[in-house]
Amino acid sequence: MNSTEKLQPAVIIDTSGYAAAGEEIRKEAARLLEQKIVDAVVGYQAGRRTGSSQPVVITDPAQAEKLVFSPTCVNNLSLYLTKAKKEIRAKGKLAVVAKGCDLRALAGLMGESQLKREELVIIGVVCAGVHAAGVASGEPLTDATIAKKCRECSVHIPEGADLIVGKLPELPNLSPTEKELLDKLDAMTPAGRWSYWKEQFTRCIRCLACRQVCPFCYCEQCLCDRGRPQAVDTSPRPAGNMGWHIVRAMHLAGRCVGCAECERVCPMDIPLNLLNRKMAQELKGLYGHEAGLTPTEKGPLTSYDEKDDQSFIK
Amino acid sequence: MALTISEANLRLLIDLLIGAGKRVIGPKRVGEMTVYEPLLSGADLSPGTLPRRSAKEAFFPLSETILTYEKDKEGLKVTDVDTATFPETVLVGALPCDAAAPQVMDAVFSWDYKDEFYLERRRRTTIIGLSCTSADDSCFCTLVGLSPTETKGSDLFLTPLVGGGYSCQSISDRGGELLANYPHLFSETASVTPLPPARPEGGPVDLAKVKGWLEEHFEDEIWEEVADRCIGCGACAFLCPACHCFDIVDEGTEAKGVRRKNWDACAFGKFTNHASGHNPRDLQNKRYRNRFMHKFKYYDDKFGKTLCTGCGRCIRSCPVGIDIKGILEEIQKR
Numbered sequence: 001m002n003s004t005e006k007l008q009p010a011v012i013i014d015t016s017g018y019a020a021a022g023e024e025i026r027k028e029a030a031r032l033l034e035q036k037i038v039d040a041v042v043g044y045q046a047g048r049r050t051g052s053s054q055p056v057v058i059t060d061p062a063q064a065e066k067l068v069f070s071p072t073c074v075n076n077l078s079l080y081l082t083k084a085k086k087e088i089r090a091k092g093k094l095a096v097v098a099k100g101c102d103l104r105a106l107a108g109l110m111g112e113s114q115l116k117r118e119e120l121v122i123i124g125v126v127c128a129g130v131h132a133a134g135v136a137s138g139e140p141l142t143d144a145t146i147a148k149k150c151r152e153c154s155v156h157i158p159e160g161a162d163l164i165v166g167k168l169p170e171l172p173n174l175s176p177t178e179k180e181l182l183d184k185l186d187a188m189t190p191a192g193r194w195s196y197w198k199e200q201f202t203r204c205i206r207c208l209a210c211r212q213v214c215p216f217c218y219c220e221q222c223l224c225d226r227g228r229p230q231a232v233d234t235s236p237r238p239a240g241n242m243g244w245h246i247v248r249a250m251h252l253a254g255r256c257v258g259c260a261e262c263e264r265v266c267p268m269d270i271p272l273n274l275l276n277r278k279m280a281q282e283l284k285g286l287y288g289h290e291a292g293l294t295p296t297e298k299g300p301l302t303s304y305d306e307k308d309d310q311s312f313i314k
Numbered sequence: 315m316a317l318t319i320s321e322a323n324l325r326l327l328i329d330l331l332i333g334a335g336k337r338v339i340g341p342k343r344v345g346e347m348t349v350y351e352p353l354l355s356g357a358d359l360s361p362g363t364l365p366r367r368s369a370k371e372a373f374f375p376l377s378e379t380i381l382t383y384e385k386d387k388e389g390l391k392v393t394d395v396d397t398a399t400f401p402e403t404v405l406v407g408a409l410p411c412d413a414a415a416p417q418v419m420d421a422v423f424s425w426d427y428k429d430e431f432y433l434e435r436r437r438r439t440t441i442i443g444l445s446c447t448s449a450d451d452s453c454f455c456t457l458v459g460l461s462p463t464e465t466k467g468s469d470l471f472l473t474p475l476v477g478g479g480y481s482c483q484s485i486s487d488r489g490g491e492l493l494a495n496y497p498h499l500f501s502e503t504a505s506v507t508p509l510p511p512a513r514p515e516g517g518p519v520d521l522a523k524v525k526g527w528l529e530e531h532f533e534d535e536i537w538e539e540v541a542d543r544c545i546g547c548g549a550c551a552f553l554c555p556a557c558h559c560f561d562i563v564d565e566g567t568e569a570k571g572v573r574r575k576n577w578d579a580c581a582f583g584k585f586t587n588h589a590s591g592h593n594p595r596d597l598q599n600k601r602y603r604n605r606f607m608h609k610f611k612y613y614d615d616k617f618g619k620t621l622c623t624g625c626g627r628c629i630r631s632c633p634v635g636i637d638i639k640g641i642l643e644e645i646q647k648r
Contacts, residue, residue, distance in 0.1 A: 207553075
């Protein structure tokens, strides 16, 4: 932060209702486990560091008191319900704490037949926003510490959950920084964009945090892990890095719901959600499709319709 | 009397080393991030902030070529990498948790197989360590037997002073050589006041006790508790100054290509996947248990050292908040 920014007073985002939402989550989790409606609840618990939180899976109603909700509850917990996390699924019927953005991922996974609505209890939590990556866990939620995705959130209230806890406070108007960056990229020449992404991807160390945190990267055999034949170089070098990120963007087109977890977890600060968001824009333009809005959808790239635009066949 | 170097002279030293043909790696601002990178000049040095990635890359690059091959009518030609071409390097501004790590890794790279790629880079590198003056709630060097003023691993050690500049302590012959080669940059100062060192929270952990507990608790609920949440990425291992696992891959075509040594991570599902399809670490919590056991038991069993310097990068970078410091403290209590 430079000195001029420091002079601007931060716009505080009211999260005073989060504690009450946490209380309701604890009550509901205890009830669901006590009445054996579910076998496990996936939620958030406080971490060691002041204000921090982390995903937790609880199976005992007595543990429900651990559950919290705060601006550090950044994770999209729908990841834990996918087949990438078999050990969690093995616990039986699950309940999950979901913010509006997480709920979109759940809907997307249902559309892809990865989850069944009737086998899942969703504790929806009204959310005014969560922390951006790299913000110290004890910091209050302000226009300077809020995640980029939350600045443009349209799903503060997780409609369609089994129970919705929390209340939406009055929200300040925040500039859409991600959209602005995307517009800037859109205005570039293709060569300019190429060099922008080339430069971003030089930082990639192929830790695969982007893939591992993604609820939609649930393939049991990732194409990019294949050695024989090798589709994408696994070395963290320019060719393989570019290949990896482009393959991922393509595979997520029409599926990514914009939870931006990939971008949050990237230890090298690569703005990965821009790629996904651009693909989502394309899909909306071409097919009028937005991922994760209803749980019964079939994505345009996984279905066939005779009325689809065929003009690209020449 | 203390030997000191001014901020300007430290930057000049870097310029002179670069001028003498050395590769100088140090903390550098790149965008919003600080990383250890080759410095183009002394002005590039951005000391005092813990870089995002560790300094191990000076010896153990993210990806390196170990041979190249070419096949034509006459047959297959394999060319080794000539380690004599590795650059003479000075790593400057390494904080104690980074400076101490190579000595720990030396043990494994010079064990039954001598890894010439790593060892030759080590032989050609001088480390100028820097005392640490700021800690956050992820730092825990003091829990694993180190400290913000630890000189272990450094050849020359700098301590930032009130009013600017550094006091210098020669730790090894190499450090002494640096002082002898550039005497005009250093001066004797009558009295110096060091900046207060960082104070990471938490007292030392009894590592022998932790190891003893681990020996008895290979099977324990704690692994599920702390690591069922692990998502299996390599952020912790890749940012760690001491993690050293690597994979070897051939990339190219049948006619021409390279064999590369790339970082690997025990959190990856494929890390222990056997050709048969069997995977002895079939669940994520077992993979995390291995990471923890390797750092605080197996490495100690083999080499008498702890494979962790408490830099806290794994805590800061973990997508799901796995906190090795908290786990150490928890085990200490048991």
